[in-house]
Amino acid sequence: LNFASDNVTGASAEVLAAIVKANAGTEDSYGADAASARLTEVASRLFGCELAILPVTTGTAANALALSALVPPFGAVYCHETAHVMTDECGAPEFFSGGAKLLALPAPHGKLAPQQLTDAVAFARANGVHHVQPAAVTLSQATEWGTVYTQDEIGRLASTAHRLGLKVHMDGARFANAVARLGCTPAAATWQSGVDVLSLGATKNGALAAEAVVLFDRSLAAELEFRRKRSGHLWSKMRFLSAQLVAYLESDLWLRNARQSNAMAARLADGLATIATARVVEVVEANEVFVALPARVATALRAAGFSFLDWLAPAGASAPVFRLVTSYDTRPADVDSLLTAVRDAA
Amino acid sequence: LNFASDNVTGASAEVLAAIVKANAGTEDSYGADAASARLTEVASRLFGCELAILPVTTGTAANALALSALVPPFGAVYCHETAHVMTDECGAPEFFSGGAKLLALPAPHGKLAPQQLTDAVAFARANGVHHVQPAAVTLSQATEWGTVYTQDEIGRLASTAHRLGLKVHMDGARFANAVARLGCTPAAATWQSGVDVLSLGATKNGALAAEAVVLFDRSLAAELEFRRKRSGHLWSKMRFLSAQLVAYLESDLWLRNARQSNAMAARLADGLATIATARVVEVVEANEVFVALPARVATALRAAGFSFLDWLAPAGASAPVFRLVTSYDTRPADVDSLLTAVRDAA
Amino acid sequence: LNFASDNVTGASAEVLAAIVKANAGTEDSYGADAASARLTEVASRLFGCELAILPVTTGTAANALALSALVPPFGAVYCHETAHVMTDECGAPEFFSGGAKLLALPAPHGKLAPQQLTDAVAFARANGVHHVQPAAVTLSQATEWGTVYTQDEIGRLASTAHRLGLKVHMDGARFANAVARLGCTPAAATWQSGVDVLSLGATKNGALAAEAVVLFDRSLAAELEFRRKRSGHLWSKMRFLSAQLVAYLESDLWLRNARQSNAMAARLADGLATIATARVVEVVEANEVFVALPARVATALRAAGFSFLDWLAPAGASAPVFRLVTSYDTRPADVDSLLTAVRDAA
Amino acid sequence: LNFASDNVTGASAEVLAAIVKANAGTEDSYGADAASARLTEVASRLFGCELAILPVTTGTAANALALSALVPPFGAVYCHETAHVMTDECGAPEFFSGGAKLLALPAPHGKLAPQQLTDAVAFARANGVHHVQPAAVTLSQATEWGTVYTQDEIGRLASTAHRLGLKVHMDGARFANAVARLGCTPAAATWQSGVDVLSLGATKNGALAAEAVVLFDRSLAAELEFRRKRSGHLWSKMRFLSAQLVAYLESDLWLRNARQSNAMAARLADGLATIATARVVEVVEANEVFVALPARVATALRAAGFSFLDWLAPAGASAPVFRLVTSYDTRPADVDSLLTAVRDAA
Numbered sequence A, B, C, D: 001l002n003f004a005s006d007n008v009t010g011a012s013a014e015v016l017a018a019i020v021k022a023n024a025g026t027e028d029s030y031g032a033d034a035a036s037a038r039l040t041e042v043a044s045r046l047f048g049c050e051l052a053i054l055p056v057t058t059g060t061a062a063n064a065l066a067l068s069a070l071v072p073p074f075g076a077v078y079c080h081e082t083a084h085v086m087t088d089e090c091g092a093p094e095f096f097s098g099g100a101k102l103l104a105l106p107a108p109h110g111k112l113a114p115q116q117l118t119d120a121v122a123f124a125r126a127n128g129v130h131h132v133q134p135a136a137v138t139l140s141q142a143t144e145w146g147t148v149y150t151q152d153e154i155g156r157l158a159s160t161a162h163r164l165g166l167k168v169h170m171d172g173a174r175f176a177n178a179v180a181r182l183g184c185t186p187a188a189a190t191w192q193s194g195v196d197v198l199s200l201g202a203t204k205n206g207a208l209a210a211e212a213v214v215l216f217d218r219s220l221a222a223e224l225e226f227r228r229k230r231s232g233h234l235w236s237k238m239r240f241l242s243a244q245l246v247a248y249l250e251s252d253l254w255l256r257n258a259r260q261s262n263a264m265a266a267r268l269a270d271g272l273a274t275i276a277t278a279r280v281v282e283v284v285e286a287n288e289v290f291v292a293l294p295a296r297v298a299t300a301l302r303a304a305g306f307s308f309l310d311w312l313a314p315a316g317a318s319a320p321v322f323r324l325v326t327s328y329d330t331r332p333a334d335v336d337s338l339l340t341a342v343r344d345a346a
Helices: A013-022 A034-048 A060-069 A092-097 A112-131 A153-164 A175-182 A218-230 A241-248 A253-272 A296-304 A332-345 B011-021 B035-049 B061-068 B094-097 B112-131 B150-163 B175-183 B218-230 B239-248 B254-272 B295-304 B334-346 C015-021 C034-047 C059-069 C090-095 C115-131 C151-163 C175-182 C218-230 C240-250 C253-272 C295-303 C332-345 D013-022 D034-047 D059-070 D091-096 D116-128 D151-163 D175-182 D218-230 D241-252 D253-275 D295-303 D332-345
Strands: A052-056 A073-080 A101-106 A134-141 A167-172 A196-202 A209-213 A286-294 A309-311 A323-325 B050-058 B075-080 B100-105 B131-139 B167-172 B197-201 B211-215 B288-292 B309-311 B322-323 C054-055 C075-080 C100-103 C134-138 C167-172 C197-200 C211-215 C288-292 C309-311 C323-324 D051-054 D076-078 D101-105 D132-142 D167-173 D196-202 D212-213 D290-293 D308-313 D321-325
Touching: A013 A241, A013 C034, A013 D212, A034 A209, A034 A241, A034 A286, A052 A060, A052 A218, A052 A241, A060 A092, A060 A134, A060 A167, A060 A196, A073 A092, A073 A112, A073 B075, A092 A101, A092 D241, A101 A112, A101 D076, A112 A134, A112 B050, A112 C218, A134 A153, A153 A167, A153 C309, A167 A175, A175 A196, A175 A253, A209 A218, A218 B094, A218 C115, A241 A253, A253 A286, A323 C059, A332 B094, B011 B239, B035 B050, B035 B239, B035 D101, B035 D295, B050 B061, B050 B218, B050 B239, B050 D196, B061 B094, B061 B131, B061 B167, B061 B197, B061 B218, B075 B094, B075 B112, B094 B100, B094 D034, B100 C100, B112 B131, B112 B150, B112 B175, B112 D218, B112 D295, B150 B167, B150 C332, B167 B175, B167 D034, B175 B254, B211 B218, B211 C175, B218 D116, B239 B254, B239 C090, B254 B288, B254 B334, B295 B334, B309 D241, C015 C240, C034 C054, C034 C211, C034 C240, C034 C288, C054 C059, C054 C240, C059 C090, C059 C134, C059 C167, C059 C197, C059 C211, C059 D051, C075 C090, C075 C115, C090 C100, C090 D218, C100 C115, C115 C134, C115 C151, C134 C151, C134 D253, C151 C288, C167 C175, C175 C197, C175 C253, C211 C218, C218 D091, C240 C253, C253 C288, C253 C323, C253 C332, C295 C332, D013 D241, D034 D212, D034 D241, D051 D059, D051 D241, D059 D091, D059 D132, D059 D196, D059 D212, D059 D218, D091 D101, D101 D116, D116 D132, D116 D151, D132 D151, D132 D321, D151 D167, D151 D253, D167 D175, D175 D196, D175 D253, D241 D253, D253 D290, D253 D332, D295 D332
Parallel strands: A073 A101, A073 A134, A134 A167, A167 A196, B075 B100, B075 B131, B131 B167, B167 B197, C075 C100, C075 C134, C134 C167, C167 C197, D076 D101, D076 D132, D132 D167, D167 D196
Antiparallel strands: A052 A209, A196 A209, A286 A323, A309 A323, B050 B211, B197 B211, B288 B322, B309 B322, C054 C211, C197 C211, C288 C323, C309 C323, D051 D212, D196 D212, D290 D321, D308 D321
């Protein structure tokens, strides 16, 4: 059983069916197709506003494109020190932005606090032209530690950012899991709380390979279309990308899948809480569980066929920490079988 | 009927089936899956050599990544003035390479000649550090004018390039059409003739969205893996990209599809040759036909539902020129119906 | 005697004296010094308008910085095929702009014509997002062929450019020579004729190492200050850069020097016109003379101690072409001695 | 009196004299002059090895060029969190390297420790292609906190770095101050201790505007010459840049100046140590003194005409911290007058 990531699963049946259906007939290329037009409608309805949505292949592309439209090459992007853009995208934001600088801030629970922005920007302004120019903040929702910013937390961070002249980007690789947790509308989770641009993830939650840059300020779209093309992310047969997102968003698939993976993570965390040798080290609010386990337990689990990742333990941790990720197709029996194995190994 | 491009069609049934089949079960992500391993085997067998193959989403990505591995940021890439990398990729090669310069050379039939490289490099060397450093040549096969370099032409161009210290890149967006025309092996069409890196196209010829950088010098692979990741082109569910290419390459699908589109272009050109008002302005060796037609004929055809592109007429052309592209699923009846419409309009 | 370039001479006495004078006492760094403040005043008075002026070290830096403020990374810059930015700056504009593309246009006498812009932009617009976005035109004044755009020529080119949505950059590495030729005000030669940004050269005409980006639209200055810093072109002891330009511009030094070098080039051209074996191949309007000479004459001259450059002969030239450049400190006797040597060798 | 920085002073008389002397006659441009040839000789003798030395205008340019030759665009550069490249160069290293990432490490006294490299590289390697590739470490000598790495510290850091596959860059903006402190040879302070590339500063210590990239591995020189040109840092009248460095290095000027500024900083620190309200917060080993002072004292000093910078206080500091920098032309009386003012204000 594979708890290594939510990207080890395939695609939801609805998404595959949409691809097969989209295959019929000829369609104009590069986005001038029916599915792409439909996607804008569906997304606008879902978010309750006019917007521009640019589908791309990967979350790295979505994040890097989004940031490149928000910051100049001499700009600073503030992010959490564990942010995917900081540690796991091989410098994609620097590449797409022409050299902008990501400045990493430490903070508990994977969540930036408004005061951190205020301090960082004050330092930058004091250095004037010698320092990169404060330009944007990016927050991951859900965070890299599987936690979820509350609406209030987003709102306060975004209003501080805007007051400081920063744009607000949300890395929503697990946006559906966050919304499922928050129980609010997608609008409330984003633009109504001050988010300027959203990287909307779908691949980890049921798509085959589909993410999107969602622009609540449509004036950025023209520039981003050029940037998407020159980064090789404009599909010629765009219908196959848009169709995935339509299937994902137009019914409740995105939310249904996210609720399932969140529920399975909660079940897993609840179960681990009853096992003495296991210690869940971070609150579980989405579909990731971070657990400290004796090394011999981890070894035994892997020998038994369970996959999961080593994680960087917080300073002062007494046992190694591992990440367990549930997916839209994780079943209760999968979780229970992992729990049994932990108990047996412990 | 849509003759605008070979990317207005969907995917071949075999490719779709491969995607559906790849969906079963969990697979490690980012290329550590069975289909990706299989792809390297299939491609190595097809090209008759050890190689590295990196699948990506678009031809623009394949070309730009390939060139970025061959040239420094201060390098010069020589290309035909009509090359896709020069006119249709929104500066992707400049972006991926960190600012390398594409130097456009004019030449008949879309084909560069060895002497042009010799002259251009001599000019560069005379300017030393003031000029961008000669680094690579890229040739399109088939060319943007629907012609095909012969093996001998490739060989002479590549050996001149190598003598001058240039690497040789082949933009094979329509590689299958070229090989179908040449009737040689993929090996003879590439590394045996001096090609260092190939952008292998599949999307225009039956894939959903799948291209690949093929490295005949595997030592470049490590660097390219980082470059692919940071450009957002490393799929997490890579199996869906690799599976398309396996289906495309492991049977004769690639060649079968290309033969069909080539045959349809030949049929179209033959038919047009019998119509007085039409004049085919370039030799037809792959799946594109460039034809001069009176403007009123073009208008009538479009009114009748035929799609095709305006093209930049060669200097001195007396009538506007249009591009007609056939596809792997173009049928004889489609061609004949277009021919009839031309005759009727003329 | 060195006719290779106008950069083989040292600096004018006035410029050196200004440097020595600027050395006294402490001054705040990075431009917050008295000479830098004075420079803005002097330049504003000279150009008859409010402006921002950013001194830098080299013409390459001035050009690349200027263009980077005018075009996006996915932009196109139209230039003459012989432009310094195209052939002699090792890709600096591509580097500073983050990958923008210079599109080279051929034209007689080194001068672009308005229709070329219209055609090129039409081609770009027809290709939409696939082509780099038309963004700017750059013209060299004086040109690389030693000719000078008339005020009318600049005006028509600039108004066409603006109508097409392009910004207008002037590479004024030899701006003083051009103004000396035109006999108009610096204002008439630039912003009054539609120039948006000027690279103002001084090094070739008497400075030690000093050029400047002159912004007639001051709103670009804030961005350019960051760009100058991150490209390493913000001197800490900026007084030494500004002081050169003040000395150069505040009296008539710039114009006096340019008149001298122009006059010497005219004297040289006139003399060559009387020698049968020499043929001046381009009109002489500034301080450069392009002359076709039998190879044995060139060899003899070099053996006699004269330095000058080989030049790319225009197509169809029957003899090799050489470039002879005069400088602010070239004396009539220098010219006459060269002419004598030509006569002797011929 | 200006203690804000060592760049508020002018140039040493010897340097100015060298510039004036270099002005005589014509010289080939772009480095083919006598002073540039002489510089390589002088530097080779000083460092006791064959090397390549590329003069540039600013320390930012030297650092960014040096790093761009050591790391790929997808590379990681490890540096201290206070490093000039991290906080004060407006992203120049990211720009020159094409987007490489500077990863900031905290450490006492401004000095990196070998274990930090080991840990950081282990984290990177565990993330494979998703993380930027470990490529180089840069250390500032003297550090941003005015401390000096011992030879042993450099040696251990460099040998760890090399073992991990990292190149070693030294930002020697205040290299002379460090060598003056260490009392060792320039060779021992650099290549003999494992430094691969040195940014050799001169501007802060008596030059007008002159720094250099010193390559102990000359094979990097060819690439760097292209990079210098395309970043606009190749002077046409290079003699004026090289002549400064020759004057600086060929006699003991560099060391004499550094000893003077170091001595003045020591005198200042000693004096402050006797004043109850002042607290020197970092050991003084070069020409910078960091002192905690009551805010009212700082205000009084500034009112009395003393200039100096606010500094970011270490966590837990009870009073604001200020930076006082001495220069090669600071005299004992200057220091004493500052000390008297502090005593009076306290």
